Amino acid sequence: MAMQVTRRSALGIAATGAMLLGFAGAASADDVWSDLRRDVFDNREVVEDGLVELDAPYRAEDAAVVPVTMRLPAAAGEVKTLTLIVDKNPAPVVATFHLGEAAGKGDRMLSTRVRIDMYSNVRAIAETADGKLHMATKFVKASGGCSAAASKDADEALASLGKMQIRTFDAADAKDRTPPTREAQVMIRHPNFTGMQMDQVSRQYTPMRIVSEMDVKRDGERVFKMEGGISISENPNFRFTFVPGKENVIDVTAKDTEGKVFTATSAGKGA
């Protein structure tokens, strides 16, 4: 289970403690990526060859909700995982997405919203079937995303925890993709507490509680399975392409760090 422990710490459970100690001993800015490459990818070679694309705003409107989109062209062929990293976050690995059969091998897109704690490089790393790592990097100006107050309406947020919404639709540019794909959006009402947000009553930090796993399937075939950390925004939100199937029913099983399981199924035969 050593593997499991490493992964958990990269995703923020142990790393949150490091942050509370002021991120003591952190490497200087330029070293962050080489440390991450060592810790997350065992020092394997990572090339920036344009194979994976990353969209992120240069300046974030809200550091706690920064939209990022990863794109893979058909030329990438089979991709095993997409890993999203924010170098300077207390827990840099935002999430790892294990792509499944229903993600297809054509033009693919996966988009989510993340927290960014300070001006940082954001990276998308794709591992192709041949085991090679391909990266795209964007610099984003944002700060305070991890400690930002949990919610605009704290009571509403707790009252609706676990509520899910799934939409499927034809993307505007679907016809330009090879082969044509469909798009879906999965939303979960969840505070995704980072462990770095202050609770008023106790004057303590609200304990970390995040959606740590999410499995998304189309007609029973996996689109992706996500392992997520504290850098996914409150009310986790994912938008992604999938290869059309017979019914196009999307079903989602998510689990949070308190062991709570959330499930939902789309209406099916999506628009």
Place this chain on the structure above:
Amino acid sequence: MDLRSMLRSKNREVFPNVTSLLVGAILLAAGITLAVPARAVDALAVEEVAPGVFVHQGRYEVFNPQNAGDTSNSGFIIGNDGVAVVDTGGSAKVGAALLAAIRARTQLPIKYVINTHMHPDHVFGNAAFLGEKPTFVGHAKLPRALAARRDRYLAINEELLGDSFAGTQIVGPTLLVNGELELDLGDRKLQLEAEPTAHTDNDLTVLDEKTGTLFLGDLLFSHHIPALDGSIRGWLALLDKLGERQDVKLAVPGHGPAAMPWPQAMADEKRYLSKIADEVRTMIKQGKTLSEAAETAGLSEKDAWLLFKEYNARNVSAAFAELEWE
């Protein structure tokens, strides 16, 4: 601030102006130690918008060292027995200048300092009033909101204000309003109402019964683009409800002129918020993304507001994240 502490912090620009520096030096040379008289602080300009009701109009700017956080409206109401302050500006320095404006008009005790909501430009001046020992009043959800944002608000605002941040601290309410509360200033009653989530989740309105003057805090913006940090649906619904009130004659916005006619004062803000809500709803229906909405929604309002660039995309993002759950 007394003279000694002013001199101790000589590396910081705590002196309001060169004149007071000279006065301080002269007093020191004469071996006189005494509290700095209120006149050493330049009083904020205020306007008497109704008998006994005074409002300072903040600048249409974001925080910077030059404005010292004087970017929002604040005011005070003078009764027979005491004074109530409504919002205190964005730094202890602005709060002290507001206090000087009050003391130029009355020596009655300051009984209440009321905050209309959690934002730094409305509460960071509270510290300047601590010496007056007022009761600090706020929405029942204000303490939680301030606690959750405390460190972040302090850090960001110190960075934005530089030396003019000196002395600023967060002073939360001790008297909480759940529903409604009446305060008496001596032959002058104030009606406080804790509102449901709108601009924020801790908006409080203050009505001076005598003159029908309603302090709306940031439930009302004029000229300065509205900033959404609560619920766009809640805000629009609340504006409709407030518009039905018969006891209001005059409105004091959180950002805008010192006073405005009611209910016409709300028209521009309503138009802006409705437009954002409509456009965002349409884009959600069309399957557009948050990023796409942030780039295009509300652009037709560009010339109608000051600070549009600073707030519009953020407002749209917040509206999108709320409305996509409808």
